[in-house]
Amino acid sequence: MKAYNETWLRNQYALSMAQRWKQEGLISESQWNDLKQLHAEVPHNPNIFIKIGLFLFGGIAFCFGAGMVFVVLGEGVGFAATSLVYAVGVFFLLRLLIKQNRFHFSGIDNALIYGIIGAILPAVFEIYSGLKLTSAWSGVALIMPVLIAMVYIFGEPLVAVGMLGSGLFIIASWLVQSALGKALLPFALMLVTGSIAFVVRTFLQKPSSFYWQTALEWLRIASLVVFYLAGNYGFVREANAQLNGLSSPDPEIPFAAIFWLLTFGVPALYLYGGIKQRDRSLLFLGSVAVVCSVVTLHQYHPFLSVEWMMIGGGLLLVGITYRLIKGLKQPKAGFVSVADAEQEERVGLEAVVLAQLTQQTQNADHGVRLGGGDFGGGGAGDKY
Helix, strand or coil: CCCCCHHHHHHHHHHHHHHHHHHCCCCCHHHHHHHHHHCCCCCECCCHHHHHHHHHHHHHHHHHHHHHHHHHHCCCCCHHHHHHHHHHHHHHHHHHHHHHHCECCCCHHHHHHHHHHHHHHHHHHHHHHHCCCCCHHHHHHHHHHHHHHHHHHHCCHHHHHHHHHHHHHHHHHHHCCCHHHHHHHHHHHHHHHHHHHHHHHHHHCCHHHHHHHHHHHHHHHHHHHHHHHHHCHHHHHHHHHHHHCCCCCCCCCCCHHHHHHHHHHHHHHHHHHHHHHCCHHHHHHHHHHHHHHHHHHHHHCCCCCHHHHHHHHHHHHHHHHHHHHHHCCCCECCECCCCHHHCCCCCCHHHHHHHHHCCHHHCCCCCCCCCCCCCCCCCCCCCC
16 A cells, blocks of 8 residues: 555666766766666656745645635534545545656655644544543554554655654653653663664665665664663753652752763764664764763763863864874775765676666566665665
8 A cells, every 4th residue: 555656766766876876987878878768767856945845835735625625514524524534535635646746755745644644633632532531642542553554655754753752652651650660761762762773774674675765764763862862861860850840950860870871882882883884874873972972971060161162072073074084085994085976885886787777676576775774875784
């Protein structure tokens, strides 16, 4: 029940790779023309400004259509029922638009996806009231199947992140109902998000994950962010004060030494994983986490004034950047300082191009994958 044609997505990926190779002089003009003919069917991919315009237009059109439906049908059958009927109608209309116009995250389809979810919510609230539920987490649990279905059908990344947030909210709501649960909350969140990140990374290495590649990568990054925050000393200390209604200044938390270790250990783990797996996402997250950890340390144990910290940190970053740029002119341990267009791997390039020209990539089980774990990709695997 996938809404998008996966062949179009694979064609788009193949052409983007071939265009980069052509710019680098790795394939000839005739090969490039053959590839364009072979992969002519690609989704509509406007630039970012047009996407924003289409998104706004889609949102306005959805709201206008909703108003027209309520004017015509009224609320005789109930607001929730009318809204649900409208959501179902827009769902099938969106599938038709995607098929006819080859939309794929073009802005208008994203807006309609969010609109469909929003139009389903009144029916969910009606069920929530009818069942006489009182807890917030039970209402969110009723929404979860909708989010899961939309992620499966459309692979929309923001909806996938919302699904993760909803699941974590349910778990946190269960745990904060008891004193023991509050104490275990950070460790439970780290366990859940760490497991999700591991499972997602494992699934990303399989060809069957291609359709949901973007959503899964967003899900993995969001899980890693929550994993770090759940172990950050400052975040845990502030959350502990809020959950227990403690007055300022916030008192010391139990197991403080463990959380200080996690505050600096998790960024080190991200950096190590990024270097080992040639994963730019992990490298970026690790770098940002290091900065957050230093700020956390300074917040509770000031060792320099803010001005001197900014000056020292800036000089340190400039020095590290200069050293890396100079030192990585030649490849070292799988890293090199070159423009993005030159970062794709060269191993087996001729075989890949030949496969494209002989139409082998039209089969559903081929190994062309978005990102794919290369240094220039999203880090789905550790093959360089």
